[in-house]
Amino acid sequence: MSSDRVRHPGLMNKVVSAEEAALLFKDGMTVGMSGFTRAGEAKAVPMALAERARKDPLKISLITGASLGNDLDKTLAEAHVLSRRMPFQADPALRKAINDGEVMFVDQHLSETVEMLRTRQIGPVDIAVIEAVAITEQGGIVPTTSVGNSASFAILADKVIVEINLNQPDALEGLHDIYIPTHRPTRMPIPVVTPESRVGLPFIPIDPDKIAAIVFTEKLDSSSTILPPDDETRDIAGHLASFFLNEVKQGRLTHRLQPLQAGIGTIANAVLHGLVDTPFHDLTMYSEVLQDSTFDLFDAGKLKFASGSSITLSEEKYHIILKDLVNYKSRLILRPQEISNHPEVVRRLGIICINTALEFDIYGNVNSTHVSGTKMMNGIGGSGDFARNGYLSVFVTKATAKDGRISSVVPMVSHVDHTEHDVDIVATEFGLADLRGLAPRERAPLIIANCCHPAYREQLMDYYRDALKLGGHTPHMLKDALSWHTRLSDTGSMLKDAETVAKAG
Amino acid sequence: MSSDRVRHPGLMNKVVSAEEAALLFKDGMTVGMSGFTRAGEAKAVPMALAERARKDPLKISLITGASLGNDLDKTLAEAHVLSRRMPFQADPALRKAINDGEVMFVDQHLSETVEMLRTRQIGPVDIAVIEAVAITEQGGIVPTTSVGNSASFAILADKVIVEINLNQPDALEGLHDIYIPTHRPTRMPIPVVTPESRVGLPFIPIDPDKIAAIVFTEKLDSSSTILPPDDETRDIAGHLASFFLNEVKQGRLTHRLQPLQAGIGTIANAVLHGLVDTPFHDLTMYSEVLQDSTFDLFDAGKLKFASGSSITLSEEKYHIILKDLVNYKSRLILRPQEISNHPEVVRRLGIICINTALEFDIYGNVNSTHVSGTKMMNGIGGSGDFARNGYLSVFVTKATAKDGRISSVVPMVSHVDHTEHDVDIVATEFGLADLRGLAPRERAPLIIANCCHPAYREQLMDYYRDALKLGGHTPHMLKDALSWHTRLSDTGSMLKDAETVAKAG
Numbered sequence A, B: 001m002s003s004d005r006v007r008h009p010g011l012m013n014k015v016v017s018a019e020e021a022a023l024l025f026k027d028g029m030t031v032g033m034s035g036f037t038r039a040g041e042a043k044a045v046p047m048a049l050a051e052r053a054r055k056d057p058l059k060i061s062l063i064t065g066a067s068l069g070n071d072l073d074k075t076l077a078e079a080h081v082l083s084r085r086m087p088f089q090a091d092p093a094l095r096k097a098i099n100d101g102e103v104m105f106v107d108q109h110l111s112e113t114v115e116m117l118r119t120r121q122i123g124p125v126d127i128a129v130i131e132a133v134a135i136t137e138q139g140g141i142v143p144t145t146s147v148g149n150s151a152s153f154a155i156l157a158d159k160v161i162v163e164i165n166l167n168q169p170d171a172l173e174g175l176h177d178i179y180i181p182t183h184r185p186t187r188m189p190i191p192v193v194t195p196e197s198r199v200g201l202p203f204i205p206i207d208p209d210k211i212a213a214i215v216f217t218e219k220l221d222s223s224s225t226i227l228p229p230d231d232e233t234r235d236i237a238g239h240l241a242s243f244f245l246n247e248v249k250q251g252r253l254t255h256r257l258q259p260l261q262a263g264i265g266t267i268a269n270a271v272l273h274g275l276v277d278t279p280f281h282d283l284t285m286y287s288e289v290l291q292d293s294t295f296d297l298f299d300a301g302k303l304k305f306a307s308g309s310s311i312t313l314s315e316e317k318y319h320i321i322l323k324d325l326v327n328y329k330s331r332l333i334l335r336p337q338e339i340s341n342h343p344e345v346v347r348r349l350g351i352i353c354i355n356t357a358l359e360f361d362i363y364g365n366v367n368s369t370h371v372s373g374t375k376m377m378n379g380i381g382g383s384g385d386f387a388r389n390g391y392l393s394v395f396v397t398k399a400t401a402k403d404g405r406i407s408s409v410v411p412m413v414s415h416v417d418h419t420e421h422d423v424d425i426v427a428t429e430f431g432l433a434d435l436r437g438l439a440p441r442e443r444a445p446l447i448i449a450n451c452c453h454p455a456y457r458e459q460l461m462d463y464y465r466d467a468l469k470l471g472g473h474t475p476h477m478l479k480d481a482l483s484w485h486t487r488l489s490d491t492g493s494m495l496k497d498a499e500t501v502a503k504a505g
């Protein structure tokens, strides 16, 4: 079995235990690890590193594709191994360490990390740790359920540790399309012209001499933490489907729509799932993470092709899909996140981008990352790569959070990740606002009327009316602009009249 | 003479007066006019339209490339012709009408307007009015000192009015490179791979039957309103030059740097001018607007090639350069703003982007548009196209405004145009902060120490220290975050201790 998996003849003598591999790390190193939205992360070596650090303290800067599964970010944070972490995470324990100022978190557009590494604006990467299905005859690394930044980590690092995961199915081989843009200033166009374009290699090409250790593992990916669609997410999906139908009626889109991107999390997944019961067909995806909804759409005969950087599934779906991968394989590509999120390709393909907001404001500015303007939730992820450069940028959220004590539609967002320029459509379970071609004074009444929870609507309209008296292109009362957030921290609710809290629940 | 300028044999019978052409407009129309940063705007027809509207009121939606010269935006605003204006402006009278809510201003990334028009998400354009040097034998339109959105306006509009400007030099012909991307979802890569790449036609190809009127004019472009470099802008330029030199020393850049973009206005022009006295050489520009500094760099033998979408010069430079255009022509290209600002090309070429902030905050978020968060200055322009997608994103500003009563470095910006993710370097006359790879808690002390005016430094450090006590990835006290701006409006200064105002002057 292991000779199928490590096919390069000279490499079997590099096989070591995870504990031995963990001895390669030195305090202060920068480490690039595979893993994107809980898929395809190296599993044994980081665990062994945490174990080692408990006895023999050391700190590293850890760069990944995106979030890690198997509680790795938690384990590493709790072992105090992380001095610096980029470009994305989604773990409660690490989040706490970040918000406490213990871990320096660099929250980046997901397409940019390897551009900065390649030009040595960050890094360099001392060691790359990559989960693989196999090493080819020539020493090429075949990734597993994600590509993320793995290819560039392996190419740029001094040393590479490969974790061969014997439980990741063989069928993954051939799924990946590894293309690395040429160096600037002599970069040629990236030849991806449809989601189906295959432009690279099915493995990561590196000099096999750089492979410093090979570790065998068997641990599965963690399943995704998303919740199934509920009434509210179904309503959001319904508003979006009606909007798309109207675009078709207006002749701006066809029933094939345009390549779809959907962000991580419960809401974006549910919204995409909502397309199962619509007349749209022959859809394609050009996204980062392929979640359950991608496969629901395949199974419903709605989706023709999906390109992503990872596959992240619920426990139930994971076992079904990975067993049945050969049946989906001809309709799937996994790419480096630099390419799945590349501004060039996102703009060229004319992507419809659906991402999730924590909150948006009456002018359409979006906060996707900072709870009450200060506490990091996960990070901006790829949302900025898509929202800035796509054909249509949609942001969705439930109208309230925390049993109605928080309105997700506020006078002024407490942190801006996406400016009004990058936001075409906002939607909650109450409705959708089409902001294209509108000035701020036209956006506000529409957002308040269509998207705000009824319990907050009057209060929000009052703010806007008072702000209007002060004038300006984007009317605000700076003294009160963030008062909803300070009221929340003072009284436990954004509602002025606390008795009406129940209504908003 | 006019037969050199209107070479298509069938078109001379379309020549009319500006007043006659102005009769083609109807109330409620959407009009696309040439003009980008005060260069190459149609001059006679909009004036005649304003004149007509004074007697016979009518309103239009006006789309241009960017700002107009010759007081056109002022004249049109004062004649109440504008119901809607996009995507950029820079006129005090229009600004007032926007801030009063009379004109609906849609502030857009400059690369996006024609994408939205082409897909009918905005528009359609009823009439295009384009200033031209000439109409070719086949009916192609040769633009003047700007391309902006003119090509797409002419291609998409039902009717086209051409203003042949007899005082714009013949030598402009051959300077332009008109390339229009193919329609999505079957768009091919844009073949621009260096600033020098010529990929299109030297004229705008349209069906000559669409030309509804031709008007002859002789008015010159207005000169730019930028001020010459002063001590502060020289200091900013100096900090940036030292930074670039260190990048060369670190092996990240060469003395040729990478293609440069510099934003509109006094400060960006002065900073670019500052490269005249540096060891950098064989520089190239891939920018929107080419200002005086571009030609200073040519004349100093520093600049090899410049690609832009317009040429906007001071009065003195204008006469010299336009007379001498043949000598610069082989080193210049003017492109549609969709191409000069295209995310695909900006990322591919690895552009160094230098834009101006009104204010930035301790975490590196930038406000380029809204005075005190509400009043529109000019618009975001192309800064977002460049800052998001370039190789290195620099924002510059003087540390204070209005005789020291305003600090341009604040706890939290009152409006966000560029998020911390899009800002690598910030600089004022006091110094520069290199934010690459840093977390918010690392950015703040650096920005406060290096960029803030000494009179505000302690006050800003106090804010940060107090905010730190509340914790969070991006520490803020939401109650006080905008207090500098409210203090300004209450007391006339952002300084806590009004006596120290003098110090900051």
Ligand SMILES: CC(C)(COP(=O)(O)OP(=O)(O)OC[C@H]1O[C@@H](n2cnc3c(N)ncnc32)[C@H](O)[C@@H]1OP(=O)(O)O)[C@@H](O)C(=O)NCCC(=O)NCCS
Residues within 6 Å of the ligand: A262, A263, A264, A265, A266, A267, A268, A288, A289, A355, A356, A357, A358, A359, A368, A369, A371, A372, A377, A378, A379, A380, A381, A382, A383, A398, A400, A401, A402, A406, A407, A408
């Ligand atoms: C914004 C984001 C956190 C939403 O995630 P989600 O799973 O769809 O949404 P949920 O409604 O479950 O919200 C997640 C949490 O945020 C809370 N929340 C939602 N809105 C909130 C608000 N306005 N203020 C405070 N908390 C809020 C929810 O209560 C929930 O809290 P819990 O975990 O304690 O239950 C997630 O989409 C994200 O991280 N986005 C940024 C990255 C991104 O967009 N990537 C896209 C390309 S992959």
Ligand SMILES: CC(C)(COP(=O)(O)OP(=O)(O)OC[C@H]1O[C@@H](n2cnc3c(N)ncnc32)[C@H](O)[C@@H]1OP(=O)(O)O)[C@@H](O)C(=O)NCCC(=O)NCCS
Residues within 6 Å of the ligand: B262, B263, B264, B265, B266, B267, B268, B288, B289, B355, B356, B357, B358, B359, B368, B369, B371, B372, B377, B378, B379, B380, B381, B382, B383, B398, B400, B401, B402, B406, B407, B408
């Ligand atoms: C930001 C911008 C207005 C600065 O212009 P500039 O000519 O370089 O800078 P100045 O220092 O002369 O500032 C312009 C005005 O803003 C004022 N100002 C500067 N900082 C300010 C602040 N923090 N608060 C309020 N006003 C401020 C100045 O006092 C000056 O006012 P005045 O016209 O009454 O004298 C200009 O660069 C812009 O519009 N940028 C946005 C578009 C853009 O970046 N395009 C780039 C691609 S073209």
